[in-house]
Amino acid sequence: MWDKENQWAPLWDDVTRLAERLLQHPNTKHDPHFLGAVVLQRSQNSTGSMQERTIIDGQQRLTTLQLLLDALHAELEGVGAMQQAMRVEPLVTNAEAFWDRPADRFKVCPTNRDRAAFNEVMGAAPPINYSSLSYKGERLVEAHRFFAEQARTWLQLNGPEEASARAAAIERTTRELLQIVVIDLTADENA
DSSP: OIIIIIHHHHHHHHHHHHHHHHHHOTTTTTOOOEEEEEEEEOOOOOOTSOEEEEEEEOOHHHHHHHHHHHHHHHHHHHOOOOOHHHHHHHGTTTOOOGGGSGGGGGGGOOOHHHHHHHHHHSSSSSOOOGGGSTTTHHHHHHHHHHHHHHHHHHHHHOOOOOOOOOOHHHHHIIIIIIEEEEEOOOOOSOO
């Protein structure tokens, strides 16, 4: 799992830099921020079921991004930015109709070692009491806490009167301006 100094903080800084730019120039075209490439491979599945992929390369990047988005979702709800929260939520969770097993809830399912901590923090109801979580010392939980604290501070930076505009800017940033190149292999290709 990535760490605060080398990955979490720089990622958060990139997101807020883009959001600040949107706040300053809302009607200007903004270039996306490239987060790198991931390699995925489709799994064999039946027609009408949720399409699954195995992450060949990019697991840490995608997991960290999911933690950021989930924490942001909770903080958007916390400031009453429900429309923005609802727009971020589908970036984190799959439609409930496709949850055949607990792992199907979230867009990303981390490695076996990190799965329990990930599911606990991602499934916790906001506002999250991180100290009460079973996996409170795990890096995944600490990453989620870091992003939640940063989002809460950033959203409320200039008081409640600006929280709505800030919520709209950061939501748009996460949905439209963060870019990942996806190399999507078919199920029968040799990864």
